Amino acid sequence: xxxxxxxxNGSNKSKAEEIMGILTTLFKKECKGYSLFVTGHSLGxxxxxxxxxxxxxxxxxxxxxxxxSFASPYAGDQGFRNHFYDLEKDNKIRHIRVSNDEDAVPLxxxxxxxxxxxxxxxxxxxxxxxxxxMNIRLYNKEQMFMPKVRVFYPKKGSWPNEIRNAxxxxxxxxxxxxxxxxxxxxEYLRRVSDAKEVLEKITVEGLYSNTHL
Numbered sequence: 301x302x303x304x305x306x307x308x309n310g311s312n313k314s315k316a317e318e319i320m321g322i323l324t325t326l327f328k329k330e331c332k333g334y335s336l337f338v339t340g341h342s343l344g345x346x347x348x349x350x351x352x353x354x355x356x357x358x359x360x361x362x363x364x365x366x367x368x369s370f371a372s373p374y375a376g377d378q379g380f381r382n383h384f385y386d387l388e389k390d391n392k393i394r395h396i397r398v399s400n401d402e403d404a405v406p407l408x409x410x411x412x413x414x415x416x417x418x419x420x421x422x423x424x425x426x427x428x429x430x431x432x433x434m435n436i437r438l439y440n441k442e443q444m445f446m447p448k449v450r451v452f453y454p455k456k457g458s459w460p461n462e463i464r465n466a467x468x469x470x471x472x473x474x475x476x477x478x479x480x481x482x483x484x485x486x487e488y489l490r491r492v493s494d495a496k497e498v499l500e501k502i503t504v505e506g507l508y509s510n511t512h513l
Contacts, residue, residue: 316354324360335363341485342405345372349395349432353384356393366504367395367433371483373408374429384432385456394504395433400491401440403482406431430454434507436499438491448495451502453513 327334336355340348352367376384387393399406409429435452455461481487492499507513 316351319351320355320360323355327361327363333363335366336361337366337368339368339370340372341370341488342483343373345369345397346375348372349375349397352393352395353380353387356387357383359392364391365393367393368398369395369433370398370485370488371400371403371405372397372431373405374431376430376432377428378430381430381432381454382456388433388508394508396504396507397431397433397435398438398488398492399435400438400482400488401443401446402479404479405483434504434513436502438488438495440491441494447498448491449498449502451507451513453507455513 323336327336336352338348338352338355340346346369348369349367349372352365355361356365384393384395388395397406431454433453437450437452439446439448439450441448453461
């Protein structure tokens with residue numbers, strides 16, 4: 301998880317490690333039998349994914365970790381996604397990534413793909429970022445011929461799936477009039493409310509057991 305600089309109190313522990321210390325104590329005592337849900341919006345959404353991964357990866361908690369992120373930018377590369385796949389397969393983590401159609405933030409940081417082992421002069425080797433988890437994409441009810449909700453999953457080893465997600469997650473698809481408002485919580489709340497009837501029929505395990513996604 302990398303190194304951290306010394307904090308103002310002289311601690312060299314990351315905030316994630318401090319929180320995990322508190323959580324593991326709680327889950328062994330007052331909160332025994334509970335499950336951990338981690339959520340956040342925008343940058344907080346990306347941080348929630350990183351923390352949920354950390355909480356599930358080392359196995360300090362006996363129950364599954366569930367991450368529900370909103371409007372999250374990319375959080376990791378393909379290597380991170382591969383480890384995430386493994387945790388999902390082992391039933392240690394579930395991730396529901398909610399995003400608004402035409403919200404540009406889930407489409408950044410924009411990084412050009414590089415060729416492994418090759419750099420162009422002063423230009424270093426670059427790598428694309430990847431999303432993880434089940435993507436619940438919310439659409440504006442005023443958009444003609446579009447459903448209120450679509451669900452996508454970056455299925456491992458599926459090239460058609462990769463191509464589709466690459467197109468849907470490209471930055472130009474997020475450029476539109478009022479792009480900032482489409483990223484804010486009020487617009488997310490409005491679209492969730494508009495799609496309430498559809499969303500109430502969706503379950504986390506139902507999504508993860510759906511082989512057609």
